[in-house]
Amino acid sequence: MPSRIVIVGGDGFCGWPTALHHSRLGHEVTILDNLSRRAIDEELGAQSLTPICSIEDRIDAWKEVTGNSIEFLNVDVSKDYDLFFSVLKEKQPKTLIHFGEQRAAPYSMKDPTRKRYTVDNNIGATHNILVALSHLATDVHLVHLGTMGVYGYDEAGIEIPEGYLTIFLKDGEGNMIERQILYPSQPGSVYHMTKVMDQRMFQYYAKNDNMRITDLHQGIVWGTQTEETRLDDRLINRFDYDGDYGTVLNRFLMQAASDLPLTVHGTGGQTRAFINIQDTVKSVALAVDNPPARGDKVKIMNQMTETHRVRDLAKIVSDITGSKIALVRNPRKEAIENNLSVSNKTLLGMGLNPITLAEGLLEETVEIATRYFDRVRTDTVAATAVWTADQRPGIVTEAALDRGKSIQ
């Protein structure tokens, strides 16, 4: 049923297509955004491969193409609580979707300033939202974009459940007692740490204030366009490929288009969870339509559709494009190899029908990487942020040297 939805961070990579999708479904959409993603592009000297219009032009184009209005308000939810609260009071949304966080792990590790910004912004935004919603007289459903990165990886190969883990404890008499707990987290960066802290705040406010909260633990998103962003060139979504914001698949595609080898960190044995951006917006819509009851615990769903090892992903891209593969030193502090088995039955049960990487990747290569190749800035592709001071970026590993591969 159409309703009013406020989308915090609705100008970003996931936020913008989500705003369009919900507007198309008939919801009245208000975007609150401080346009920080655009400012960080300036700061890093990077830009989306696809040309991104101003938010005003995006909204005008949407009105022109569909007749639907989307409202935009420039609000920094992490800083300007009073303005944010007055907007909520006026709008009285049924749902608030929260994308208002700095979302790049490498950016969050660059230096003290960016570490502190990531924590201040992400924790500030999430807590301001929780405080504001708990003090509104109405009952708003909060939908938050979390990350699969809160789980970390368990070497025992136990399937990662949807948020809650069944454990057993030994009591004083040696009897095994069953409990369900929030999955013990193992964040791999300051960014991931903020999502772990978000989880703890959600648990508290759901319990103390009976707030209705859905937390979507998303895998790595691939793909650029959705049904809605394809309607007009001015609606196009971001394609980030720089060392900070570009996720692994986009980096491979740009390296392939630039005739550079695909740079795989370490052995490429890291297994990661993936989802297409079109499935992201559909999943969020399913979450919006299926809120937990008031008094329920936080509803956690794993928003991912398939898993791949990074080196297998490089192989897929290499097979399509003919590019070579180079193993480079891993700037992250993480296990060399890991298995990953993830439950995603809730979203599938609600009817999500995933787009697979194997079927969508070629289209992505042609539609985006090739079409906009003249906009590429090759100097921003390699990752430069390191996880600890004793790591050096961009240096090839001995294994890579053995194979005669290197990016510099």
Added chain:
Amino acid sequence: MPSRIVIVGGDGFCGWPTALHHSRLGHEVTILDNLSRRAIDEELGAQSLTPICSIEDRIDAWKEVTGNSIEFLNVDVSKDYDLFFSVLKEKQPKTLIHFGEQRAAPYSMKDPTRKRYTVDNNIGATHNILVALSHLATDVHLVHLGTMGVYGYDEAGIEIPEGYLTIFLKDGEGNMIERQILYPSQPGSVYHMTKVMDQRMFQYYAKNDNMRITDLHQGIVWGTQTEETRLDDRLINRFDYDGDYGTVLNRFLMQAASDLPLTVHGTGGQTRAFINIQDTVKSVALAVDNPPARGDKVKIMNQMTETHRVRDLAKIVSDITGSKIALVRNPRKEAIENNLSVSNKTLLGMGLNPITLAEGLLEETVEIATRYFDRVRTDTVAATAVWTADQRPGIVTEAALDRGKSIQ
């Protein structure tokens, strides 16, 4: 061995006697404090029962009495990172003790402004400290004052371990796999939630940056004076008894001194962990002397020495003072009754010899509550902060009415 110690929050209730104790042990002590505890007194129209000198007069008195110098710098660690980092770089401390957090649960629940302040201040201070220490070239031991409140209460009556819980998981073949995890937290207020979030940050930075971190999960502190604060009236420590900052025992003592009934929330069936302020400073000194090795996980110790039910505590005070007991509506959202069994073997193993409530309480009553009674402001004693909007403060429960007891 004497060394340089920086104490963040060294002007507060635990921080001040800790600073004196370490100065007396021969350490070079630098206090960093923004004097926020004094500002909050002004804001609340409350004050310590004991008269607190300015930080300058305190430090002058200490120099006069002992010949030792303590340095004070007015720094807001949560806000002024650059100044804080430059101080650390200059001082090159061996240990940083972190008391720089808003520490009253009722204050953290009063309204949106105080909820937000508590999160911004506590998370900002802790994260700035972690970022600064991880970017110093030297290896500093961080000692943090946590709270028993991160654990919550488990109705199975399993003893609360020191930070880490042994659990069992069922793998794919149905085998039980043993794991050690951070104890699943159940914070009872926004304040406690910030300490849970602190824990998560400590886990991350200890692992990623090999930082040496000790987290002391402290029970409710009772008592006012220590060996050092007794040396001169100008060195006296705080005695808070207002509804926000006064802990349960101080409230009872002031109610008794004012011929008011002792107000017990609910049935008084809440069991809590306690420690005397003298044992607090000794425990911190033991923690300073026994840092974890670099690369170790966060060292967690339970800094408490005994447990009591709140109604039993009221009974002890009532027996000493002849006061009556009134059951009032509980403003907190918590279990009516709980058991509590806590391991504190690490500090006892290091030689802590606890002062018990039974032996120290009468002295506290005479030395503080009676001596300074002319300074009491009875209007600030009752708790007014409520945990959710549907709770009303200060209203007597039916049980209390049945017994003919009420505070208003």
